[in-house]
Amino acid sequence: MSSKNLKKNNIDNYSLIDLFCGIGGLTHGFVKENFKIDAGIDFDGTCKFAFEKNNNASFYADDITLLSGDDLLKRYRKNTRKILVGCAPCQPFSLQKNKNLNKENGKEDSKWKLLYSFADLIEQTDPEIISMENVPQLLKFKDGKVFNDFVEKLEKKGYKVSYSIVNAQDYGVAQRRKRLVLLGSKHGYIKLIDKLTPKGHHLTVRDVIGHLPNVEDGVAHPSDPIHIARKLTELNKKRIQASVQGGFWRDWDKSLWLDCHKKESGKAFGSVYGRMKWDDVAPTMTTCCNGLGNGRFGHPEQDRAITLREAALIQSFPMNYQFADSSTKLSTQTIARQIGNAVPVGLGIAIARSIKNHIESLE
Structure with a gap:
């Protein structure tokens, strides 16, 4: 034409x-x-x-x-x-x-x-x-x-x-x-x-995920199967409980530090295990955006990493965007990778x- x-x-x-x-x-x-x-x-x-x-x-x-x-x-x-x-x-x-x-x-x-x-x-x-x-x-x-x-x-x-x-x-x-x-x-x-x-x-974390119901780590919301956060170990639960909004691992008692944090080379990783701030934008979503230890992906208040639904909303996908067929078993990590890779x-x-x-x- x-x-x-x-x-x-x-x-x-x-x-x-x-x-x-x-x-x-x-x-x-x-x-x-x-x-x-x-x-x-x-x-x-x-x-x-x-x-x-x-x-x-x-x-x-x-x-x-x-x-x-x-x-x-x-x-x-x-x-x-x-x-x-x-x-x-x-x-x-x-x-x-x-x-x-x-x-x-x-x-x-x-x-x-x-x-x-x-x-x-x-x-x-x-x-x-x-x-x-x-x-x-x-x-x-x-x-x-x-x-x-x-x-x-x-x-x-x-x-x-x-x-x-x-x-x-x-x-x-x-x-x-x-x-x-x-x-x-x-x-x-x-x-x-x-x-x-x-x-x-700018839209903030509160603007896009503040309306979502609370969930515990490892437990999906009954009406939204991707509103689910990774299950935390007892040690990581203590770490997120010791974290403040915008904070990072140096806020913790030293007994909670990882071995890498005690080395000079590990001091540069300031974002891992950190909480997001309600009234700021989120960090860049990655393929491991649902992992507490993979970046500043801790929920601002709840003691867990963000859920897949929260990551999707931060990526500006609409609330009604469907990621997996109910008849198909996709791992949470597969969906996290898909969300993190998306434009x-x-x-x-x-x-x-x-x-x-x-x-x-x-x-």
Whole structure:
């Protein structure tokens, strides 16, 4: 379809596919902005139920490195104009893996090559609009070569590319989560929308989870199976009881310290076993966001880590977002990983609205 056939102020001419879609955080942002979603593609088949149930789109459990442009084109609706978005796995670029080594065998984590696969699929399918979201460290990974190669390939294909580092807390997400957002279009530069929640007006932990009923560690709420926190050992129960909002392990009696805390190298880990603050945003949700010892994931008042439902709300998923089929047994750790890996829906909305504004500005 030629750009001449575009109806101004109408996004119905476009269809969208989300690569590395996971359970659909980015996709759901586009759903909220009334885009038509054709498909989500991810290697992790456990994401299928949540993606399809909440986004009215098909999920394909595919290895992106083996997917051809022709295969991808077949998943777009006919006679529509194409948008391709995605977030290649960010773990290889993160601060936690800044040396990019696998601790078990010392080999380089090759997942960073997925960004090249993303670029190849853009080249082969030629969508009019693209978006890529990742961690800011991507800009410096391998001295910037991976990111620069990605941008260069897009520009050679005629895309006008813009990118910036944003914080999800500025877009209606009750969480500090800095991300690199890249936007590209064949029709001109896309401007990311202005901040929706300026400084001093951010949603807080209290705003998004304060209404939930109390639960004990290890016991799910009877009406919400994912409102469940990990069971704590007696020692960890004493540790959370000794913790204050915004505090950390140095608040404890030394008898509760871990061995690593007594070493010089362990003193830098100030967030582990910490409680969140009611009237502040949460820290970045990770794939272990339900683990008390994995970060500042303690509930502000209750003596437990946050529940899966609380983590999902902090990631700005709606309360009615469904993560698991009742007939399928997914471990709590699998759901935690899915939630932690997701693009916050609020950030997805900001990206979608920016693209919508761009489309509506076209003649």
